[in-house]
Amino acid sequence: MIMIDDLGLARAVHVLALVHWIGGLAVVTTIVLPNARGLPDAKDAIAAFEGFEQRFASQVRISILLAGLSGAYMLTRLDAWNRFQYASFWWLDLMVALWLLFALMVYVLEPFVIHRLFHEFALHNKDRAFALAIGLHAAALIISAFAVAAGVLGALGELP
Numbered sequence: 080m081i082m083i084d085d086l087g088l089a090r091a092v093h094v095l096a097l098v099h100w101i102g103g104l105a106v107v108t109t110i111v112l113p114n115a116r117g118l119p120d121a122k123d124a125i126a127a128f129e130g131f132e133q134r135f136a137s138q139v140r141i142s143i144l145l146a147g148l149s150g151a152y153m154l155t156r157l158d159a160w161n162r163f164q165y166a167s168f169w170w171l172d173l174m175v176a177l178w179l180l181f182a183l184m185v186y187v188l189e190p191f192v193i194h195r196l197f198h199e200f201a202l203h204n205k206d207r208a209f210a211l212a213i214g215l216h217a218a219a220l221i222i223s224a225f226a227v228a229a230g231v232l233g234a235l236g237e238l239p
């Protein structure tokens with residue numbers, strides 16, 4: 080019989096949630112936004128972006144929740160909350176900082192503020208609005224990729 084312990088399961092949930100979340104971020108950044116930006120009409124460009132973004136936003140609210148819950152579960156199960164006291168666990172600090180930033184964005188700022196602001200900005204100046212959106216998404220993607228690599232190496236005990 081195959082036995083998977085609860086810690087292994089939490090780890091699998093953590094990684095699956097990250098695959099969905101960061102993978103979706105990569106698709107938005109490198110495919111959806113550039114594709115929308117290339118459309119000549121601002122209304123078409125906004126519709127192309129929002130059509131994807133609305134669906135992905137509701138999915139990623141679930142994967143971000145699961146990533147956070149599974150991470151907190153692992154810390155509790157490993158009795159490892161004290162790791163935040165040690166500089167050598169900087170990769171864990173990075174994970175949590177990134178998580179807080181994204182959580183603030185998808186649960187609060189995007190639905191209540193940024194969605195409307197972007198819509199108006201893009202109607203007035205499509206090229207600048209999309210250039211800004213692509214730049215910010217690219218920065219988030221690069222930091223996320225770095226955090227994933229640091230998380231894998233850190234969990235293996237291979238980071239200074």
Ligand code: HEM
Binds near residue numbers: 230234
């Ligand atoms: C509240 C947020 C988070 C908490 C509490 C958390 C906590 C943890 C813990 C406790 C581990 C296991 C470490 C070990 O085995 O020693 C882990 C693994 C990992 N975390 Fe997080 N994490 C969070 C968010 C994130 C985010 C945002 C990312 C990436 C962007 C991330 C990427 C990873 C990776 C790649 C691993 C290694 C998985 C493996 O190799 O099995 N985590 N996390």
